[in-house]
Amino acid sequence: MLDNDGTLGVLGCGTVGEAIVRGLIRSGSLAPARLSVSTRRTEAAEALAAKHGVRATVDNLSVAREASAVLVSLKPQQLQGVLDAEEMRAALRGKLVLSTAAGVRLEQIRRWLPESPLIRAMPNTPCTIGEGMTIVSRGPLATDAHVRTAVRLFQTVGRCIELEEKSMDVVTALNSSGPAFAYLIIEALAEGGVMMGLRRDVAMEIAAQMLHGSARMVLQTGMHPAALKDQVTTPAGCTIAGLLTLEDGRIRSVLARAVEEATRVASRLGQS
Ligand SMILES: NC(=O)c1ccc[n+]([C@@H]2O[C@H](COP(=O)([O-])OP(=O)(O)OC[C@H]3O[C@@H](n4cnc5c(N)ncnc54)[C@H](OP(=O)(O)O)[C@@H]3O)[C@@H](O)[C@H]2O)c1
Secondary structure: OOOOOOOEEEEOOOHHHHHHHHHHHHOOOOOHHHEEEEOOOHHHHHHHHHHHOOEEEOOHHHHHHHOOEEEEOOOHHHHHHHHOOHHHHHHHOOOEEEEOOOOOOHHHHHHHOOOOOEEEEEOOHHHHHOOEEEEEEEOOOOOHHHHHHHHHHHHOOEEEEEOOHHHHHHHHHHHHHHHHHHHHHHHHHHHHHHHOOOOHHHHHHHHHHHHHHHHHHHHHHOOOHHHHHHHHOOOOOHHHHHHHHHHHOOHHHHHHHHHHHHHHHHOOOOOO
C-alpha cells in the first residue's frame, strides 16, 4: 500500500482513525510497526499503543515527520490548529495527506498545506467493523497513484469509491449521517414487533439482520430494490398491506428529504 517500508501517520486517532488502524492491521496491509498515531490526551495514546501495538503519542509533529503518508482524522474545528503551522507544512511537504474532516474543503486544506498532495475522504462508522463505505475526492496535487493508495486504505474497512468533491456534501448526508437514519428505521421496525408481542431483544435482532440481508441482496444481485420488493409482494398478501401503510406515511419522500436536508446542513459545516 505504501512504498516498501513507508509509515502511515494518523493525526487524531479517535473513532475513525482507530477503525482504519484496526482495518489495516487486521487485513495485513500494514504491520503495527508501520503505524504511528496521535491523540490529544496521553492516556488515549497509551490505550491505543497497548491495544494495537502501534506507536502512539501526543506529539503531532513527530508523527507527521516520520510518516510517508498521513491520515488526518481530527474534528473539523481542530484541523487548522494542527495543520496550519510552518513546521507542520515542512513535515508534510510532498507527502500524501488524507483528511476525513466533515465540511472542510480541499481548498481550505490546500491553504494550510500547499505542497502536499491532498485527498478528502468521507467514511462512516460501520468502518469500525469492516463494513464501512468511504468516498474519496482528489485535490490538485493528488495523482492516480495517490487515489489508488487511498482507495486501498479505505477498502481495508469496507467499500471505497472516488467521486468529485462537489458530491461531498450529499455523501456526508447519505453515507456518514446515513447509519443514524438506518438505526432509526431498525428501532422503529423492532417497535412494531414489540407492539405485536415479540421480546425487544428478539425484535431488534430480527429487524437488524433483515435490513442487513436486504442491503446485501441489493449489493450482491445488482437488482433494483423495486424488483426485489416485487418478489416479496404476493397479491392480497400481508407485504402489500404493509407497503401501502408506508406509502400512506410518505416514507419515500420523508427519507429522501432527510438526505436533502442533511446535505444542506453538511454544506455549512466547517465554514467559519
Ligand atoms: N464518526 C463518523 O461517523 C465520521 C464520519 C465521517 C467523517 N468523520 C470525520 O472524521 C473526523 C474524526 O471523527 P471521529 O468521530 O473519529 O472523532 P473523535 O472520535 O472525536 O476523534 C478525534 C481524535 O482527535 C484527537 N485530537 C483532538 N485534538 C487533537 C490534537 N490537537 N492533536 C492530536 N489529536 C487530537 C482526539 O484525541 P483525544 O481522544 O485524546 O481527545 C481523538 O483521538 C471528524 O473530522 C469527522 O467530521 C467522522
